[in-house]
Amino acid sequence: MALDTAWVTAWINRSTEVISENRVALITLDRDIGDGDHGENMDRGFQAVSTKLDTLSPDATPGDALKLVATTLISTVGGAAGPLYGTAYLKAAAAVGSAPELDGAAIVALLTAARDGIVLRGKAESGDKTMVDAWTPAVEAAEIAQQAGSSEVEILAAAADAAEAGAVATEPLVARKGRASYLGERAIGHRDPGAQSSALLLRAAADTAAGE
Amino acid sequence: MALDTAWVTAWINRSTEVISENRVALITLDRDIGDGDHGENMDRGFQAVSTKLDTLSPDATPGDALKLVATTLISTVGGAAGPLYGTAYLKAAAAVGSAPELDGAAIVALLTAARDGIVLRGKAESGDKTMVDAWTPAVEAAEIAQQAGSSEVEILAAAADAAEAGAVATEPLVARKGRASYLGERAIGHRDPGAQSSALLLRAAADTAAGE
Amino acid sequence: MKKLINDPKNVVNEAVAGFEAAHPDLVRVSHDPIYIVRADAPVKGKVGIVSGGGSGHEPLHGGFVGSGMLDAAVPGPVFTSPTPDPILAATQAVDGGVGVLHIVKNYTGDVLNFETAADLAAAEGIDVRSVIVDDDVAVKDSLYTAGRRGVAGTVLVEKIAGAAAERGDDLDAVAAVATKVNSQVRSMGVALTPCVVPHAGEPSFTLADDEIEIGIGIHGEPGRERIRMEPADAIVDRILAPIIDDIPFASGDSVLLFVNGMGGTPQVELYIVFRRAAEVLAEKGITVTRTLVGNFTTSLEMQGASITVLKLDDELTALWDAPVHTAALRWGK
Amino acid sequence: MKKLINDPKNVVNEAVAGFEAAHPDLVRVSHDPIYIVRADAPVKGKVGIVSGGGSGHEPLHGGFVGSGMLDAAVPGPVFTSPTPDPILAATQAVDGGVGVLHIVKNYTGDVLNFETAADLAAAEGIDVRSVIVDDDVAVKDSLYTAGRRGVAGTVLVEKIAGAAAERGDDLDAVAAVATKVNSQVRSMGVALTPCVVPHAGEPSFTLADDEIEIGIGIHGEPGRERIRMEPADAIVDRILAPIIDDIPFASGDSVLLFVNGMGGTPQVELYIVFRRAAEVLAEKGITVTRTLVGNFTTSLEMQGASITVLKLDDELTALWDAPVHTAALRWGK
Numbered sequence A, B: 001m002a003l004d005t006a007w008v009t010a011w012i013n014r015s016t017e018v019i020s021e022n023r024v025a026l027i028t029l030d031r032d033i034g035d036g037d038h039g040e041n042m043d044r045g046f047q048a049v050s051t052k053l054d055t056l057s058p059d060a061t062p063g064d065a066l067k068l069v070a071t072t073l074i075s076t077v078g079g080a081a082g083p084l085y086g087t088a089y090l091k092a093a094a095a096v097g098s099a100p101e102l103d104g105a106a107i108v109a110l111l112t113a114a115r116d117g118i119v120l121r122g123k124a125e126s127g128d129k130t131m132v133d134a135w136t137p138a139v140e141a142a143e144i145a146q147q148a149g150s151s152e153v154e155i156l157a158a159a160a161d162a163a164e165a166g167a168v169a170t171e172p173l174v175a176r177k178g179r180a181s182y183l184g185e186r187a188i189g190h191r192d193p194g195a196q197s198s199a200l201l202l203r204a205a206a207d208t209a210a211g212e
Numbered sequence C, D: 001m002k003k004l005i006n007d008p009k010n011v012v013n014e015a016v017a018g019f020e021a022a023h024p025d026l027v028r029v030s031h032d033p034i035y036i037v038r039a040d041a042p043v044k045g046k047v048g049i050v051s052g053g054g055s056g057h058e059p060l061h062g063g064f065v066g067s068g069m070l071d072a073a074v075p076g077p078v079f080t081s082p083t084p085d086p087i088l089a090a091t092q093a094v095d096g097g098v099g100v101l102h103i104v105k106n107y108t109g110d111v112l113n114f115e116t117a118a119d120l121a122a123a124e125g126i127d128v129r130s131v132i133v134d135d136d137v138a139v140k141d142s143l144y145t146a147g148r149r150g151v152a153g154t155v156l157v158e159k160i161a162g163a164a165a166e167r168g169d170d171l172d173a174v175a176a177v178a179t180k181v182n183s184q185v186r187s188m189g190v191a192l193t194p195c196v197v198p199h200a201g202e203p204s205f206t207l208a209d210d211e212i213e214i215g216i217g218i219h220g221e222p223g224r225e226r227i228r229m230e231p232a233d234a235i236v237d238r239i240l241a242p243i244i245d246d247i248p249f250a251s252g253d254s255v256l257l258f259v260n261g262m263g264g265t266p267q268v269e270l271y272i273v274f275r276r277a278a279e280v281l282a283e284k285g286i287t288v289t290r291t292l293v294g295n296f297t298t299s300l301e302m303q304g305a306s307i308t309v310l311k312l313d314d315e316l317t318a319l320w321d322a323p324v325h326t327a328a329l330r331w332g333k
């Protein structure tokens, strides 16, 4: 069962919910090793996205919906996360083109393009303790699942599991990008807020695909 | 046994001690209903007086010693207490003139002049919750004791007792002069810091006269 | 207590030394007794203006020494009036032969110490006039108090009197304009947090996490009432009303609106306060034609703000606009 | 959390509205998207200068909009970089036809958002150049960090670049002088207390009663080390040494010494810090020829200070001395 625009909008709505629910948790993570605004920034952005969603035309493609997310996040989130997530959704939109439905290969392409967009803008490598550390394992897990012939739902679930594990795995790291890099050894023991929000977004993708 | 310059210098030295010991207590009282500097101001002043005492000539009269206290307090205490106490000692010095020794009448004159000096500068009346509420009962008690034929030591002890009672009696009052007057009803329940320091100074006078 | 200080006893000494090092073009400093005079003092033929009071309210008064404002500032210990000696010395140092005006905030200590200094200066042949500033409407001006306190309105008195002296007004005229400003200016403040006097080492009062003090004095003296925390707009309405009612300011008036930070207030908050105050004045038909926003009369690190409104006329406006060159207020040159 | 605010979401909106009401002679304000431009923008034939970043550092940047300094400031939410939209709009609003310089503090968010805005402006045919400010020696400039942060030195870059633009330098020249100032300025700060971001409602970090944070960032990001409270002179020695060693400043140099308050620091403390810093520089044979003391790059109500040293030459000195007329910095007119 390929995923269509209804899934993308469900994903967006669920993302808005979980970001709002996790607003304080993300602020707390960012307060520990950053400047305490990540939850606020993401929440402001997704609230705006969910308002903008009403303007989406009924015959919009998944790519159209993703592009709307991208431009709205770029113009409302600010901070580091705004341009990074904005670029991720922009590249994801480009990767899926005008396809009305997304099969497993398209989902993998979407995730890969999103991750590549983040790396293009932020120049972070794996292990730098950033959102990349959630996205790269997610992309890899999605690829493996797709090559093993998994369904779209299974691919997204594998990606979400890997992103969550990746977010947890940022805890022992020293940061080399973003504000946490100023902290040196003191960042050890804290989870990266951007990796955590990435895991939340990918879990929202998987859950909505599974119809949960 | 009339009191001489040795007594005045003993009184001054004891005053320096008790003010220093009560520095924090006076700050606390002033913090409650003023600006928290009375202990600091008085301590700075008496430290300066005790240093200046070395410059007193060996044949100085009690009046000379009191005048030295006056000018030193005026130029080191600041705030409201500086000019008020300064004037008190200045008028006290004038009242005892160049007498080498002070009998009971002279002690009463000294105390009366001091109180009158404070009233002259500060225009406070009894019950305004100021240092006057320690000095006026002290003057009255001293007069009564002197008329009853008490010794200088007894006169000063009566003054000190009355001053202490007067300081305590400021507690239920609303202030009508000084910073505490801004507080209205909220000053009730707090002892006036200047009345308290006055009681300390008069107790020092009595104790040193008694040779304690 | 955490402060960027060395020995608490040296706070004023060292701050004044730093001020001297930072502004050698503007001021000269006497270290014993402590006072600050403008670099070119005494200015022959000009009325000298001296102000002062306890330290801890900076930039008041040292930050206002310079051409077009004060000739001298006399900083006492923190929150404690200076003694007469430095006031006298400063008065002598700025006497340009045509008299000196003392601008004194209405606190018993300041009034008494300046009074003594004025007497001593008069004995030295200097013509001294004093103007007492008492702009704080939080305190009732009655026989049963020490009278209203002098707070942030002092800055406006000093600026305008300074301009009058600079343009050559004689002592009577300078004193008259200072008196006029004082009669037309009213202020009231609010504290969110207390301040800590260095030698005391403990907060001068306490406020619960949801309490604020309306009508606070600039030494942390309690105000009119202690209330629950409210939104900024409600607080502004609360402290602006007694100001507007007091003079009374009337529709059609032109005013200077001055929002003053108490020392520890972020600037965004001062502008949020300004926004609402301007709105309320506009609603009453009062036109804000001059403005001032910032930390000008502080209480160490206290968080909070005060609002000051000065009724303007053409003369006061022109004197406000006249050039001033001090560490804290500068324009026109 | 007690703050003079209404809804935390409206802090920036309302503060900007207050700023507009307080300084109508200096600035015009766009409310959607939010940016502040000088009243006479765009100035034809003059290079436009735009800066911006998260709010909470006031007067940086809005307080520096006016003749001789910034043409526009773009305030983001508190401590959060603005998005590209307002940066683009501000860039367009100040384009006088000869290009626009973006002055950007080196934080990932600011750099990325200004980068996007610059790309969009270029697509609209505006010649945009960017200078990244990274003066904070508390952070190592290595491949393993996001690089040094931009802190109070930004004020000096903005003033001097602004003066170069005002005298008619072209875009290359203005960018070159901004780059030069950045290469010759170094800063480091200390925090005694944390700050509270309005939407977070809790302190951004905690410090024990006897702890201070050396090398603090202006968003409350932790610094180099957390140590026991020390006397001011010892703290100054500690934060000045890495500054002097970094460039390296040498005996015989002339410098501008800038002591910046973090927002909640009493002014006496800033002058105590200045006094010691000037002393240490003098001991090293470095001559302080220009000075600045005050709250210019703040972190809301944080208590603490930073020291900035800029190596001067005749050109930079002349540009520093050039007239400036903004809400927070004004001289020469």
Ligand SMILES: Nc1ncnc2c1ncn2[C@@H]1O[C@H](COP(=O)(O)OP(=O)(O)O)[C@@H](O)[C@H]1O
Residues within 6 Å of the ligand: A030, A034, A035, A036, A037, A038, A041, A042, A078, A079, A080, A081, A082, A084, A118, A121, A122, A123, A124, A129, A130, A131, A132, A177, A178, A179, A192, A193, A194, A195, D079, D080, D081, D108, D109, D110
């Ligand atoms: N160069 C980078 N590459 C990838 N991700 C980054 C980079 N810099 C920061 N991030 C991510 O951004 C998150 C912080 O976002 P946010 O708090 O919204 O922005 P800011 O740091 O500007 O306050 C970090 O937790 C990290 O995951």
Ligand SMILES: Nc1ncnc2c1ncn2[C@@H]1O[C@H](COP(=O)(O)OP(=O)(O)O)[C@@H](O)[C@H]1O
Residues within 6 Å of the ligand: B030, B034, B035, B036, B037, B038, B041, B042, B078, B079, B080, B081, B082, B084, B118, B121, B122, B123, B124, B129, B130, B131, B132, B177, B178, B179, B192, B193, B194, B195, C079, C080, C081, C108, C109, C110
């Ligand atoms: N007008 C007055 N007459 C008499 N005593 C006064 C008057 N005003 C203030 N005082 C006394 O001064 C004391 C405060 O002194 P102090 O704290 O040193 O000065 P300040 O109020 O200037 O800080 C009060 O407790 C009160 O006893």
Ligand SMILES: [Mg+2]
Residues within 6 Å of the ligand: A030, A034, A035, A036, A037, A038, A079
């Ligand atoms: Mg952040």
Ligand SMILES: [Mg+2]
Residues within 6 Å of the ligand: B030, B034, B035, B036, B037, B038, B079
């Ligand atoms: Mg007191």
Ligand SMILES: [Mg+2]
Residues within 6 Å of the ligand: B035, B037, B079, B080, C054, C079, C080, C081, C109
């Ligand atoms: Mg006092």
Ligand SMILES: [Mg+2]
Residues within 6 Å of the ligand: A035, A037, A079, A080, D054, D079, D080, D081, D109
């Ligand atoms: Mg941020």
